[in-house]
Amino acid sequence: MNSSSPILLFDSGVGGLTVLAELRKLMPDAPVIYAADMAGLPYGAKSEAEVAARVAGLLGRMAERYNPRLICIACNTASTIALGMVREVLETPIVGTVPAIKPAAALTKTGTIGLLGTEATVRQRYVDDLEREFAQGKKLLRYGANGLVALGEAKLRGEEVSVDDVAKAAAGLVLQAGGENLDTVVLACTHFPLLEPELREAFGKDVSFVHGAEGIAKRIAHLLEGQKFPFWSKSFAVTTGGLEDFRRLSGAFENHGIMKLKRF
Ligand code: DGL
Numbered sequence: 001m002n003s004s005s006p007i008l009l010f011d012s013g014v015g016g017l018t019v020l021a022e023l024r025k026l027m028p029d030a031p032v033i034y035a036a037d038m039a040g041l042p043y044g045a046k047s048e049a050e051v052a053a054r055v056a057g058l059l060g061r062m063a064e065r066y067n068p069r070l071i072c073i074a075c076n077t078a079s080t081i082a083l084g085m086v087r088e089v090l091e092t093p094i095v096g097t098v099p100a101i102k103p104a105a106a107l108t109k110t111g112t113i114g115l116l117g118t119e120a121t122v123r124q125r126y127v128d129d130l131e132r133e134f135a136q137g138k139k140l141l142r143y144g145a146n147g148l149v150a151l152g153e154a155k156l157r158g159e160e161v162s163v164d165d166v167a168k169a170a171a172g173l174v175l176q177a178g179g180e181n182l183d184t185v186v187l188a189c190t191h192f193p194l195l196e197p198e199l200r201e202a203f204g205k206d207v208s209f210v211h212g213a214e215g216i217a218k219r220i221a222h223l224l225e226g227q228k229f230p231f232w233s234k235s236f237a238v239t240t241g242g243l244e245d246f247r248r249l250s251g252a253f254e255n256h257g258i259m260k261l262k263r264f
Contacts (some may be wrong), residue, residue, distance in 0.1 A: 002067070002229050003230055004233050005066075005067050006032055006069070006223070007027075007031070007032050007069065007071075007072065007220065008029040008066055008072070009023075009032055009033070009035065009072045009074050010035045010036070010037070010058070010072065010073050011073075011075040011078075011190055011226065012036070012040055012041040012043040012077070012149075013036050013037075013038060013041045013042075013153050013191065014036060014156050014191070014249055014252055015189060015190030015191035015192075016034060016074030016075065016180065017194075017252060018074075018190050018191075019213045019216050019217060020032060020074070020256050021182030021186060022214045022217035023212040023216075023217040024256060024257065026030060026220075027159045027221055029229055031233035031234060031235050032235040033068065033235070033236060034236075034238070034256075035058070035061075035239075036238070036239045036246070037058060037239075038239045039239075039241040040054050040058075040240065042147070042149045042150070043077040043078060043120060044117075044119050044121065044146045044149060044189070045146055046120060047120075048081050048124075051077060051258055052082040052098075055081070055082040055086060056082055056085055056086050058240065058264075059071060059073075059086055060089065061197070065201055069092070069093075069203070069224065069227065070092065070094075070220060070223060071074070071086075071092050071094045071095070072096075072216065072220055073086070073094065073096050073097060074190050074216070075097060075186075075189075075190055076098060076099055076117055076188050076190060077118045077120045077125060077189065079096035079097045079098050080098055080120075080121050080126040080127060081120065081126075083126075084223055090180045092139070093118070095221055095223065097190060098126065099121065099130060099210055100187075100188070100214070100215070101130040101134050101186060102130070102133075102211045103210050104135075104184045104185075104186045104205075104210045105135045107184050107203050107218035108184040110181040110182070111138045111181070112139045112141065112179075112181040112184075113135060113139070113141070114174075114179075114184070114185040114207075115127070115138075115140055115141065115186045115188050116148075116172075116173065116185055116189070116192060116199075117144060117145070117186075117188035117189050118145070118146050118189050119146050120144075121144070121189060122142040123144070126202075127142070138166055139181070141173050141178065141179060142175045143173045145189075145192075146169075148166060151165055151166065151193055151195060152191035152192065152194040153191070155194055156249055157248045157249055158248075158251065161198055163198050163201040163202050165198065166195055166199050166202050167255045170200070179226055182203075182207060183206060183215060184208050185203060185208070185209050186209075186210050186211065187199075187211040190211075190213070193211050193213060196209060201240055234260065235258050235260075236258060237253050237260070237262070238262050238263065239261070239262075239263060240264050242263075243262070246263075247261055249261075260261070
């Protein structure tokens, strides 16, 4: 690492911008390379082996090319599947994004928590472990809402998303046995907070949402405390997919201080 080393923020798409938004509040000037594996999106419909191979392979190549001081896997699907493996092979400090079951368990009054993630995330053993460790005595209902990922992407491209579009995901939790007691929902995919206003309407005012973006940003800021960033270092975003398509998201990146989009 040298003094111009950036922070690498990795997601399958634009979900990681929900983490970047929180990071900017704490570290407004830090150079960030936002890496979107658009060629691999969506991860939530892939097998564990596919996600692990993609994430480990890409992060290895990105670490070599960009020499980041820290990597944040701003994706629950990638983190719950591959965090351990990536940490084993890379020397760079890695911050993962895992479902915020612990704060949700502290917040619920009814004892019934919903977990809204991708299909791949909600079936992970990592989630079973979090449930066992932090949600003892609570009821955790899980629903894999892959459809919300494309809706989050569409919204950031400027397309209209309505409450009807997200209603199926809400029903997927509320209509389960005991779902009528739900008062806290974990948004366990970094794309989902992009749809929080629509989800809020779909779930109704008695349900609170919890996600990890703020906590992840704090963790990154803590790990990098005291480190200097040169003023000339610039942030940019890279995609593994087509650049033309990526540029349709340029407004969303500009809102987070990222003016330059490139192909990885
Ligand atoms: N943003 C990713 C997550 O947090 C998932 C998106 C995808 O399915 O690729 O799980």
